[in-house]
């Protein structure tokens with residue numbers, strides 16, 4: 001049974017010194033995300049998920065084979081955690097959703113591996129400096145880290161807990177990718193633009209934020225940035241880019257190109273960052 005949706009919580013927004021917006025704050029949004037990943041059908045789906053995409057395998061084999069201790073953030077039912085452990089690593093795997101961590105632990109009982117699962121919010125990585133030999137946030141989970149500033153703060157924390165010269169891998173949706181979400185993305189950007197011009201209250205604070213109030217769904221909130229903003233976020237975090245491509249670019253063994261990588265439902269951006 002679904003939990004009651006938390007009430008929107010005000011966060012001050014100012015334009016020209018005047019308080020104009022009633023944005024939702026990041027804790028409230030993260031609660032909503034947790035609820036999305038606690039619905040029974042969603043949990044069952046991720047508990048069953050086993051398949052590693054060929055493009056993920058490419059990245060894992062290149063950057064995460066026998067590296068040591070890996071942190072798998074937003075591990076869900078453990079899809080990538082088991083794969084990373086099978087490559088000779090010790091894996092600490094964390095997720096926001098207690099139901100998903102329960103499912104992952106049940107899988108671990110049946111399929112013993114060098115993994116420990118914990119319920120933990122990725123926004124609070126309470127690990128020592130220079131601690132992990134690799135960090136992963138797979139399947140666009142970083143879209144649930146709220147807004148640009150939250151993403152930069154998160155990446156800086158990832159960098160702090162990563163050992164020097166080691167790698168962090170994540171994938172992300174691209175806001176301007178032409179796919180089934182494109183018309184909705186355009187409309188949402190227009191809505192935000194109009195709210196700034198005419199100063200009416202909406203929940204979205206930044207371009208790319210998307211709320212969906214349908215009951216029982218996996219994604220009641222996500223923040224999808226365009227590639228240009230991702231480049232800025234990565235630059236501000238202080239990481240070096242070790243590999244960047246689209247999913248289809250890796251699949252087709254070609255470089256990222258402006259024309260060929262802005263199409264396709266699952267043509268996610270792939271980033272491998274080096275500390």
Ligand SMILES: C[S@@+](CC[C@H](N)C(=O)[O-])C[C@H]1O[C@@H](n2cnc3c(N)ncnc32)[C@H](O)[C@@H]1O
Pocket residue numbers: 030033034037046049073074075076077078079080094095096097100120121122123137138139140141144145
């Ligand atoms: C699309 S699912 C991917 C699950 C898994 N990595 C996989 O590839 O099968 C995104 C996951 O990120 C988790 N997540 C979202 N925000 C999080 C946060 N702040 N801290 C930890 N996990 C988070 C969700 O609970 C969900 O399990």
